[in-house]
Amino acid sequence: MNELLIIRNLTVKFYTYDGVVQALDNLDLDIKQEETFGLVGETGCGKTLTALSILRLISPPGRIESGSICFNIDDGDEPIDLLAIGEEEIRAIRGSKISMIFQEPSSALNPVYTIGDQVSEVILLHRRQELVNKAIETITALLAGRNSLVNILANPMRLAERSLYQKIAQNPHSLWPRIVGRIPIMRRLLQRLKDEAKKMAISMLKEVEIPDSERVAQQYPHQLSGGMEQRAVIAMALACSPSFLIADEPTTSLDVTIQDQILELLRRLKSERESSVLYITHDLGVAAQICDRIGVMYAGSLCEIARVDDLYANPLHPYTKALLAAVPKPGEEPHAIGGTVPDPLNLPSGCRFHPRCSRAIGMCREHVPPMHELASGHFIACHNYQGETGGSSC
């Protein structure tokens, strides 16, 4: 399988009043085609930041300092570096090739617009060509209709509409839609695009298993339950069939039964659309359910990457072990990880985990352990395993 996304040396810093926070530290990560990669770790370890860096959505005082994120945009083409392209190009990718689902569906939806409006907005933005073609088809069908009085009266208008749409179809960057959109009476000519987008939005809502989707499209976010809101957010994210979907804790704010339904939905949509998913969660149980591979993050860097069965059966990094032991199991006392998450303004030297690590050795304090492949597909960054297998860093 080819890599869809290759992140190298990604460093993100936050310039706060109290000092510079190194939020992501030389992060390396590969995501393969059609896989679900889980990113787990405690709150504040940089999971969401990694996702936002991919979309270049980090806002000040945060800044991407260095690194590259190579994205294989269409199979076979030269991959492009998302961090090197212009603002307009990254906007064309956001929402169409790479899209994102957020943690809180109730805050991810704008309270003052209907669900239908919000889903069709992304369709209008990225699938304009398709909409224009559909509109031309609809008008042509109307023009071919019977010679009734209504048709005779409406046809000149329809011809004008069709010629406008044909102009847009020939040259997607033409100024016509922008000019027409500015003139209040003329704006109605573009209504057909909105209607087509609304239809596509409704079929998208059907696809995410929202019952009565025509009615839901007319509703506002506050009229829906959390589960339905998250489905609408998923519909919005998948409306343009992205090849890469980032799901940032999409089930955390939902109750357990809804959580299962959403996970099932994501799994189905992902396999239907043959897309890759970066699934961010702090819930190891959820990660085990949905992911193919898992990366464990701690204080801005990855400490272990392995296939999901491998990671749960044979966790190697002391932090992964501690994290798994901290998961509450019936009839057992959970083992909380000793110590506290380090102050991001004042990260420990060497291995970030060494002050809390039971197996810390002398060199942990001085040197950052490099990531190396211990067994096939099992990567780890820990001095304890250094030299056991001489793999190179990934």
Next chain:
Amino acid sequence: MELRAYIVRRLLLIIPVLFGVTLLIFGLLQLFSPVERAALYVTDPKQFANIAEVIEKYGLDQPVWVQYGHWITEIFQGNLGWSKVVSQPVTSAMLNFLPATLELAIFATPLIIFGGIFLGSKAAAHKDKAIDHATRLGAIVGWSLPTFWLGLMLLMVFYGLFSGLFPPERLSTEMNIVVHSEAFTQYTKLHIIDAILNGNGRVLLDSLRHLVLPVITLTVVNLAFIMRLMRSSMLEALGKGYILTARAKGLDENTVVSKHARRNALIPVLTVSGYIFAGLVNGVVITETIFNYKGLGWWAWQSAVNLDISGVLGFALFNGVLFVFTNLVVDLLYARIDPRVRLGGKVT
């Protein structure tokens, strides 16, 4: 339909509120002696000769509820008493002074509200950039300038130094004669509209010249307020999750700000805009006094310093009613902007 229910509920709520307003004003009235209160029922200066008759007629020595009954009946008949400072009944004084104040409000309100919203959202969208610093500095300066000082300075420069470029008062003496002449029909008593309707360009130009300085004075202070409010409310909206969603959709920054953030940010600004409008319509005492611009504020100030009880109370009643109805309009606009108000539900 929920919207209709909302409007009906909101309209019904007006009744007890207005009742409360009249009670409060009537309560104030009880602080005065019957003789002083009698002024409220006088419609003609001749009646002052036999005030005892008035006291008896309206039961001013009777229990409070009897008096309230008489008072409210008079109000419903449009009789608010005699304003001695302008030597005319309070109702006609109001009708005479309101157009002047309305003229100020018609120009100042859109400048304040739209200007404030525009500058505030620009500042928020370019936070910590040059435009943000400039507008914030402007807002602090504008907000801190005392109205009387700013008004006097403007008068000094534009009336004094530029020899009468923008004069005080409402009209020049000459145009005042034109307006009150037979040939000039006063349709609305708003000089600008009347001038247009009469096709008299000179009156139009003259009244516009007289409006410039008071409108600038009012705008500078209030615009600063709306702008600061809009900026902070916009910054809050820009930090919300749906803004990140909008950006992640691939929308350009302009659409994100003007479509997704602004509509949410407008909600608190709307409330304050309502109060500013109401404040402008019921007279701006300092500005009208400085520019000797005879509007409601000028009349209220004259009534207050001359202990013209019926004038002050009439003004207070107008004020209260105006605020109640402005609030109603604001609430209806809320419902227009925010579906959570319209359809009922959680407002976060």
